[in-house]
Amino acid sequence: MGVQTQEYATPAAVPPVRLFKAMSLEFHNLFPKLVEIIQSIEFTEGTGGAGTIKKLTTVEGGETKYVLHRVDEIDETKFVYNFSIIGGTGLADTLEKVSFKSQLVEGPNGGSIRNVHVDYFTKGDYNLSEEELKAGKAKVEGLVKLVEGYLLANPDY
Template identity: 45%
Template sequence: MGVFTYESETTSVIPPARLFNATALDGDELIAKLAPQAVKSIEILEGDGGVGTVQKIIFGEGSTNGYVKKRIDVIDKDNFVYKYSMIEGDAISETIEKISYETTLVASGSGSIIKRTCHYHTKGDVEINEEHLKASKEKSSHLLKLVENYLLEHQDAYN
């Protein structure tokens, strides 16, 4: 098994605590509300929403994927760290065992620095396509902008 790691960093005008509440603690439901074409439904298969919870996320008609199963690995509310893994579904192919994501939010002025690390656990020595990484980053950036705009328009949400 190989592991391909991809790191990215971006900024947000939203403070870490508020952004963490919206993205890590309620992210799937908020995205389903803000972009119903992206997420059709979310079902908890195991757990109570905390660490160890397994969810099945069914994507909307416009998505390139039909569904994924996501396992929550870490929720650290004090340090604004959220880790989860995609363990099954259309994003997982015969060459990828799982994809693990770690997001850390750090205060920066009145906003946040968002540090994201993705670990692609491959079967064998498979290399990850750069176009796939670019598309994934663009999708994440688009969803972050949706959440930021929502939080700016709804100042009382997720405080």
Template identity: 45%
Template structure:
């Protein structure tokens, strides 16, 4: 099995700390509200929101991906970084061995 690395960078008109809070810390309440056509729910099923926490995201009906489980690996509120792994999903089971994500919300002055 090979390794694929993807890296994306994009600018948004939101302060880095505010984006970090919304996307990384308040995802369970915000994502279903702002993307109801894609995400039905996002729930912590184990843990307290810190490293080691397991989150289940349930997608809207009709999507190929019906659910995904993420494990939070690290959160650094001071440096605005957040890492998680995709540990389970109803698709890609035989094609993907590991999926790790690192988010870095920094200012591009």
């Protein structure tokens, strides 16, 4: 098994407390409303804290897939949300798991910056291509921007 790492920071125009609530604490309620391909997110183990496993089911191009999302750590005071994709039909055959460590910090003008560290645990001697790494980063940054847009349009959320 190999490990490939990526780090990046995504700015958002909403405060960390709001973005953290939406992307971490309310993820299972909000994302099926915002992301068209997400059919459902259900708890299979736990109640939301560390150790919780969520099954995220998607339908894309008529094909249903799922991934298992394990919550590794939540720290509401430091805006830390760490999780891993640990299995499912939506996890690429070349990957054992993908672990995300994220922290929101204060950004300029009352906004925030979402710092992300991703570890891709590959099977055998497989190495992710630059295109695969860019696509993974683009997905995560796209989700941040999607949630940011929702929060800006819904200031009471």
